[in-house]
Amino acid sequence: MPSQSYTGGCHCGAVAYTVEVDTEQALKCNCSICTKLGAVWAFAPQAKFKLTKGADEQGDYLFNKKKLHHRFCTSCGIESYANGTGPDGSPMVGINLRCVEGVDVDKLSPRAWDGRSM
Numbered sequence: 001m002p003s004q005s006y007t008g009g010c011h012c013g014a015v016a017y018t019v020e021v022d023t024e025q026a027l028k029c030n031c032s033i034c035t036k037l038g039a040v041w042a043f044a045p046q047a048k049f050k051l052t053k054g055a056d057e058q059g060d061y062l063f064n065k066k067k068l069h070h071r072f073c074t075s076c077g078i079e080s081y082a083n084g085t086g087p088d089g090s091p092m093v094g095i096n097l098r099c100v101e102g103v104d105v106d107k108l109s110p111r112a113w114d115g116r117s118m
């Protein structure tokens with residue numbers, strides 16, 4: 001399935017974005033943060049992502065290799081996306097598909113991603 005356009009964001013609505021992403025490429029990661037977060041991810045080039053609200057209302061959490069910026073709303077705490085650099089060095093955004101309108105993550109078959117070993 002090609003990428004489609006979606007809107008997403010945190011729970012309270014302070015942080016919102018639009019993104020073009022392919023939900024067939026969904027991933028579940030076993031790293032220490034993702035097991036706690038329960039996120040289902042899909043990745044998109046940064047150019048396909050537009051933060052429409054909340055640039056000043058999000059935190060920036062880094063851990064381990066500090067390569068991925070985990071963006072969470074400072075009001076409701078929900079991490080609706082993360083951004084960093086893809087394997088080829090280009091800017092990428094990880095979309096928490098649980099925070100995207102019109103995506104039923106229970107109908108996806110996310111591939112397992114061994115983030116814990118990276």
Ligand SMILES: [Zn+2]
Binds near residue numbers: 074
């Ligand atoms: Zn919020």
